[in-house]
Amino acid sequence: MSTTAIPVPDPVEGRAPIPDPAEGSTTRGPQRAFGVAQLVEALPGALIKLNPAALWRNPVMFLVWVGAALTTLIAIAEPFLGGPEASGGTAVPAGFTWGIAVWLWLTVLFANLAESVAEGRGKAQASALRQTRTTTSARRVVGYDASSDAAATAASIVEAPSADLTLGDVVVVTAGELIPGDGDIVWGIATVDESAITGESAPVVRESGGDRSAVTGGTRVLSDRIVVRITSKPGETFVDRMIALVEGASRQRTPNEIALNILLASLSIVFVIVVLAMNPIASYAASPVSIPVLIALLVCLIPTTIGALLSAIGIAGMDRLVQRNVLAMSGRAVEAAGDVTTLLLDKTGTITYGNRRATDFVRMPGVPADDLARAASLSSLADPTPEGTSVVELAAAQGVVATLPDGAVSVPFTAQTRMSGLDLPDGTQVRKGAGSAVLAWLEASDAAPSTSLRAQLVSETDAIAASGGTPLVVATLRQAQGPGEAGSATGTVLGVVHLKDVVKDGLRERFDELRAMGIRTVMITGDNPLTAKAIAAEAGVDDFLAEATPEDKLALIQREQEGGNLVAMTGDGTNDAPALAQADVGVAMNTGTSAAKEAGNMVDLDSDPTKLIDIVRIGKQLLITRGALTTFSLANDIAKYFAIIPAMFMGVFPGLAALNVMQLSSPASAVTSAIIFNALVIIVLIPLALRGVRYRAASASATLSRNLVIYGLGGVIAPFIGIKLIDLVVSLIPGF
Known part of the structure; x- marks a missing residue:
């Protein structure tokens, strides 16, 4: 198999600060929370939602719909039956009942509009994704045998529509072709254009046998040839699931939403009983209240504001994740992210x-600097890894440029030897690797270093490990060639190469913010404890798990959960699947295996593990937004109660005049003004529901105190101001 070398940018030299989600930067680009165009597009959907069959799941707005329908019937019947005065009630201005009916319908419509606008943004993204879902011709391999020719012969390939592929089918895809379905690469390596899914224009490398083997249907192979085993059924591809989720078609109500709906329904029932009890009291005072006024009073007292915005808040939370190229499989996962108390982060690629x-280069005593640099460079010439390349570059920076001699044999790194190097034509062997492995290699040839040199070497490697680096020992071994010297060898430990992981810029500040939120961060790494401790201290994490195995990760998550913590983690490999499934928030990388993506409840299309921090912030923003607007809604109800009740009954009970602090012009004006404000406040709060309350890292008590002041006190004051201003306008209408 021939492969095309793809230049990969140096992540250290080209690194950039980590973006802060509070600034609003997204992969797909920021969207306006609310605009005239979105309002117009959402209006037809809002009108369709006036169907009571679509409203009954929202008990508060369903109650408003019933009140609007009943008021409309009364308004139609009034010319034939007479107004409230016909039954001994207080006379109301002409058109009063129709006005109340119209504003009740507008209240329901505005609530539907909030949800429709939120859904509309998801549908726009789903439409773009749907364009990537095409039926292509697939080359299916019949009777594929992984033990035979992995490239699959032409005789074993049949053409078939991609829609006919089933779970387990094997297909061949070459440069320029679309991948016909979701799958895992079982042979080959290729560059793939995933811009249709992720929005990123840079191609990515996908290969078999690792954690970057998963491919998505609809993406295009740019180079080479791969064999893919299909892992999805028709209609159940990753793109299909994305479309359903961003459209809201499969967005189920979360437990918190259900609990809040039950609370709102209970409050509504209580207020229904309270309002029904008012008419007998007024009738006893010889001033019965008309049904439209009672309905208006009920709608103003029940928590219509949060009832209208609750669904939009949930949809907008998932939409904010989609804007950052994170696909949440359920609203429950987004909420869980907001409650996370423990964050598990892989060291490599994340921290x-x-x-x-x-x-x-750290020289051993008596070793010239150029000798160490030349040996280290020679041992790395055939090493294509970034580490090997950096060794050659460091030697060149010190003026030592080594060339590969003719006849030299490269020795690749293996997990068994834990060394790599070069065998030179003159019999000299150069090795670079783990200290224990290099010492064992020398001892096997009876060329072990002296006790003092060994102690010096151990001291240097421990110091590098303690500083967070990785020590690689460089040594040479030369078999004696002269007469009488057969079987003897000379080994020389030249020194140590200091490899260092570079901690990403800005992480310490991010971890400080998480700590302020009450979130504990744990770094997971396969490094030894000394290295892990040093990097953890440099990055600013709270704890670390060194030499971690998949079983260790799972056990750590279970211990945290048994202690009452909610855990979030990222992963991309099949070995991460158990831990991802166990975690309360499991974020799988899109580049990872199908097993990892199936186990997690979120998928990051950009495969950026640091995005887990952003996900937690978005989850907390969702919960804070819901709590803030619930506080505002309940505070509104208290203010509206003091606005309406005194104005309605102070004629019967003069003592209530002292509570009419707004000095509303008349009972009819008070009711009308309150019902208008009740509807308009929904429209005013739609942008906030879609954008979310700005989140600041702080403790739960500080956040609660701040929201009580802003949204609790604000929710009490706003109706007094708004209703009074509306009353000034309404009172200009004759009869009011």
Whole structure:
């Protein structure tokens, strides 16, 4: 198989500060929370939602719909039956009942509009995704045998529509072709254009046998040839699931939403009983209250504001994740992210940039600097890894440029030897690797270093490890060639290469913010405890788990959960699947295996593990937005109660005049003004519901205190001001 080398930008040299989600930067670009165009587009959907069959799941707004329908019937019947005065009630201005009916319908419409606008943004994204879902011709391999020719012969390939592919089918995809379905690469390596899914224009490398083997249907292969095993059924591809989720078609109400709906329904029932009890009291005072006024009073007292915005808040929370290229499989996952108390983060690629770089050569006593640099460079010439390249670059920076001699044999790194190097034509062997492995290699040839040199070497490697680096020992071994010297060898430990993981810029500040939120951060790494401790201290995490295995990760999550914590983690490999499934928030990388994506409840399309921090912030923003607007809604009800009740009954009970602090012009004006304000406040709060309350890192008590002041006190004051201003306008209408 031939492959095309793809230049990969150096993540250390080209690193950029981590974006802060509070600034609003997104992969797909920021969207306006609310605009005239969105309002017009959402209006037809809002009108359709006036159907009571679509409203009954929202008990508060369903009650408003019933009140609007009943008021409309009364308004139609009034010319034939007479107004309230016909039954001994207080006379009302002409058109009063129709006015109340219209504003009740507008209240329901505005609530539907909030939800429709939120859904509309998801539908626009789903439409773009739907354009990537095409039926292509797939080349299916018949009787594929992984033990035979992995490239699949032409005789074993049949053409088939991609829609006919089933779970387990194997297909061949070459440069320029679309991948016909979701799957895992079982042979080959290729560059793939995933811009249709992720929005990123840069191609990515996908290969078999690792944690970057998953491919998505509808993406295009740019180079080489791969064999893919299909892992999805027709109609159940990753893109299909994305479309359903961003459209809101499969967005189920979360437990918190259900609990809040039950609370709102209970409050509504209580207010129904209270309002029904008012008419007998007024009738006893020879001043019965008309049904439209009672309905208006009920609608103003029940928590219509949060009832109208609750669904939009949930949809907008998932939409904010989609804007950052994170797909949440359920609203429950977004809420859980807001309640997370423990964050598990992989070191490599999350806390550090992932590619260790040579930063220094540490010489052993008596070894010339150029000898160490030349040997280290020679041992790395055939090493294509970023670490090997950085060793060659460091030597060149010190003026030592080594060339590969003719006849030299490269020795690749293996997990068994834990070394790599070069065998030179003159019999000299150069090795670079873990200290224990290099010492064992020398001892096997009876060329072990002296006790003092060994102690010096151990001291240097421990110091590098303690500083967060990775030590690689460089040594040479030369078999004696002279007469009488057969079987003897000379080994020389030249020194140590200091490899260092570079901690990403801005992480310490981010971890400080998480700590202020009450979130504990734990770094997970396969490094030894000394290295892990040093990097954890540099990055600013609270704790670390060194030499971690998949079983260790799972056990750590279970211990945290048993202690009452909610845990979030990221992963991309099949070995991460158990931990992702166990975590309360499991974020799988899109580049990872299908097993990882199936186990997690979120998928990051950009495969950026640091985005887990952003996900937690978005989850907290969702919960804070819901809590803030619930506080505002309940505070509104208290203010409206003091606005309406005194104006309605002070004629019967003069003592209530002292509570008419707004000095509303008349009972009819008070009721009309309150019902108008009740409807308009929904429209005013739609942008806030979609954008979310700005989140600031703070303790729960500080956040609660701040929201009580802003949204609690604000919710009490706003109706007094708004209703009074509306009353001044309404009182200009004759009869009011």
